[in-house]
Amino acid sequence: MFFTYLRRELAGRRRQTAIIAIGMALAIALVMIVNSVSTGVRDAQAAVLESVYGVGTDLTVSQSPTPPAEGEAGGPRFEFGADAGTTTDGSTEISQSRLSAGPGSTTFDEADLASVQGLDGVAAASATLSLTNTTFDGELPDFQQSTQGTDQMPADGEQPAAPPQGGFDGAGGSAFDVDSFTVLGLDPASAAVGPLSAVELADGRGLEASDTGEAVAVLDAGYATTAELAVGDTIDVGGTEFEIVGTVSSTSADAATAANVYLPLDLAQSISGEEGMISSISVQAESADGIDALQAEIEEALPDATVSTQSDLAASVSGSLASASSLISNLGLWVSLAVLVAAFLIAILFTIQGVTRRTREFGTLKAIGWSNGRVVGQVAGESLVQGLIGGAVGLVLGLVGIWAVNLIAPTIGGSSGSDVVAGGPGGREMVMQAGGPGGGFGGAMPSAASSAEVVLQAPVTVSVIAIAIGLAIAGGLVAGAFGGWRAARLRPAEALRSVA
Amino acid sequence: MYTLEHVSKTYAQSKRRITALQDVSLTIPKGQLVAIQGPTGGGKSTLLQMLGALDRPSIGRVALGEAELSHLPDRRLAGIRAKEIGFVFQGFNLIPTLTALENVETALEPLGVSADERRRRATEALGSVGLGDRGGHVPSELSGGQQQRVAIARALVKEPDVLLADEPTGNLDEQTRDDIMDLLEGLWRDRGLTLIVVTHDSAVAKRAERRLHIRDGAVTER
Structure with missing residues (x-):
């Protein structure tokens, strides 16, 4: 009888059923999409950050940046002696790598x-030293000729000294190139945790x-290509020639x-003059449950250190990925919640309205012995x-x-130290900033830059399906509870009398 | 048998108190056909609701056999209505989305009767009111008289001791009225029911063994 009555009512009151189901479906679909995209953004964050911090890194240890001491320059300093460089044809070529x-x-x-x-709960830990190699090279005129030319002022009627020669333009000019690349010193024996755990050869x-x-x-494979370097070549780092033994690329796409x-650390x-110093420690915990305790x-062991977890790590990502995350978690969440509340309210109102319209029906049923x-x-x-009908439709809509x-x-991508750029091919590409290595999550921004472009994939997870089903049931039960409450309050005598 | 002792019922309506029944005492033996007449607003329907365990008196006692209707909790009253009391209403009060057969079945739902048994008894009840071939029709496909027959079948399918009819012919033409009253009277005779009919219609009231008149909440015998 229950199912017969139910079926007849739903079929007999199609308009009400359709309105409630459509409202629920839209809300459920929206929540599904927001949830799925949110998961996708989280995965994108993880992909970006894994490329920076490595796979399996649960915690990073770093120290907050300190401003340079007074009189101390922030960037590298290049000093050239009087005899620096090689002089030919009136020009002096200088080059220095720091x-x-x-x-x-x-x-x-x-x-x-x-x-x-040495701490309990640490499965592995490795240190990195994040550095920047800056190469300064250029061409100067031979300053000797310049000095000779200006020692004596020409007397009246005398010809002025010959104009300066040499330099990059042959007229005493100078030209300089400044090139830099990021360098990470790490312990070659500890590749299981840290940045190299997220690369492939x-x-x-x-x-x-x-x-x-x-x-x-x-070398990073991308950088090697750009710099036209290959395995077997050498690269000058801080004035020392290093043999390139391999190139690596990120395990995450793009x-x-x-x-x-x-x-090697x-x-x-x-070479950098940072003897016995590191800039970050990547820590892998023995168990996921013990991360907070380990932090x-x-x-406690390192009071001056900044210890950050994966969740702090996610917060360290800035730029459009963070904006996307914020958009999804704030605007998306609130919009979907608002639609959900509206759908629930519609369902509740229509159910109560339906019960009110069916006062005589329920009064009659109570009169013939139906219990509350x-x-x-x-x-x-x-x-x-x-x-549930709304849930089923919403599930399909959500999946679509x-x-x-x-x-x-x-595509969501970016690099540290550059402004956010939006719009790419087809207007769909976003470029974002990501924290680089070594600085620690929320700690010092690293000197080494990291860029990443990740294609946003919205996964269909069990939780997304469960949310759809759960919301459908919840919506039905909430509306049913209100409608039922209304029906339970009907006194049969009053229900029949009100009709009369 | 019904026993009513000093029954009064007052309602609060807006800021006024309305006395629907005033110190009513009467007994209705089992198997009697009683007609209740009186002007509109005199208390007929209120008295029927007391008898039907749909409402409790403000003062006094209402008993059906051993059951104290004025004191039992709602759940027990619902059980008594389900087993012992059948209702027929002026407006038929059928569920519009259910077929005639399913409407009749609703009366058996609270009794926990199996689906097959329910279907069998409902079909039989519809046959007994002359609508054996109308079981698959929804109320809107039936005439007023047919709808009232379905309502009577619904009231009788559970084989109650009491049948309460509130203006059962009020919405029907004369011919149909007579047909319905013939049907009710026949069922009353055949089944030994206690049949209590509220009516404005003297032609209907004349068929009763006993006629009660109610005015301003007070009941008098005629």
């Missing part, structure tokens, strides 16, 4: 790594434990790796089925919406 920690970045004692490794080999102390380098050049330290433990529970159950059952998002496949 490897140093970037401005604003902070290094700290390598001994902290041992302190972290493109050519040659990676850094190995036996490379400690050796002048070998691994994302660059954490740095342009990877060196000890050599990076000695507290590290903070049976009447309430009938009303709630009808609402639940209306919700998610499919459309994946079909459009917007």
Whole structure:
């Protein structure tokens, strides 16, 4: 009888059923899409950040940046002596390569790594030193001739001294090139955790434990191509020639790796003058449950350090990816909540209206012996089925919406230190900034830049399906509860009398 | 048997108090056919609701056999209505989306009767009111007289002790009225029902064994 009555009511009151179901369907579809895109953005963040911090890094340890001391320059300083460079044909060519920690970045004692490794709950930990190599080279005129020419002022009637010669334009001019690339010093024996855990070998080999102390380098494949370098070539880092033994690329699609050049930590330290110093420690916890406790433990062991978790890590991503995340989590969430509340209200109002319209019907049923529970159950059952119909339609709509998002496949990408740029091919590309390596999550912004472009994929997860079903049931039950409450309050005598 | 002792019923309407029944005492033996007459607003329907366990008196006692209708909780009253009391209304009060057969079945739903048994008894009840071939029709496809027959079938399918009819012929033409009253009277005779009919119609009231008149909440015998 329950199902017969239910079926007849839903079929007999198609308009009400359709309005409630459509409202629920739209709300559920919207929530599904927002949830799915939100998951996609989180995955994109993870992909971007994995390329920076590596796979499996649960915590990073860094130190907050300190401003340079008074009189201390923020960037690298190039000093050339009087005899620097080689002079030919009136021009002096100078070149100098400096490897140093970037401005604003902070290094700290390598001994902290041992302190972290000694803590309970640490599965693995490795240190990195984030550096920038800046090369300054250029062409100057021979200043000797200039000096000779200006020592004596020409007397009246005398011809002025010969104009300066040499330099890049042959007339005493100067030209300089400044080139820089990011360098990451890391322990070749600890590639399981840290930036190199998120790369795959493109050519040659990676850094190995036996490379400690050796002048070998691994390059980001993208950078190697740009710089026209290949395995077997050499690269000048801080004035030392390193043999390129391999190139690597990011495991995440379209994302660059954490740095342009990877060196053994000890050599990076000695060349940059950062002996015994590191800029970040990547920590892998033994279990996901113990991350918070481990964070507290590290903070206690290293009071000056900034210890950040993956969630802090997500917050460190800035730019359009953060904007997308913020848009989804704020505007998207509120819009979908508003639509959901509106849909629920529509369902509730229509259900109550339906009960009011059916006062005589329910009064009659109570008069012939139907209990309150049976009447309430009938009303709630009808609402639940209306919700489920809405849920089914919403599920289909939501899946279509998610499919459309994946079909459009917007790209989210960016690089640290550059402004956000929106719009790309087809107006669908967004470029964003990501925190680079070594600075730690929310800690010092690194001197090494990282860029990443990730195609946004909105996944259909079990939770998305569960949300659709859950909302459909919840919507039906909430509307049914209100309608049932209204029906339960009907006194049979009054219900019959009101009709009379 | 019904027993009413000093029953009064007052309603609060806006800021006024309306006395629908005033110190009514009477007994209605089992198997009696009673007609209740009186002017509109005199308290006829209120008295019928007391008898039908749809409402409780403000003062006094109403009992159906051993059941104290004035004191039982709602759940027990619903049980008594489900088993022992059948209702027929002036407006038929059929569920518009259900077929005639399904409407009749609704009366058996609270009794926990199996689906097959429900269907069998409902079909039988419809046959007994002359609508065996109309079971698949929804109320809007039936005439007023046919709808009232369905309502009577619904009231009788559970084989109650009491049948309460509130203006059962009020919406019907004379011929149909007589047909319906013939039907009710026949069922009353055949089944030994206690049949209480509220009516304005003297022609209907004349068929009763006993006629009560109610005015301003007070009941008098005629």
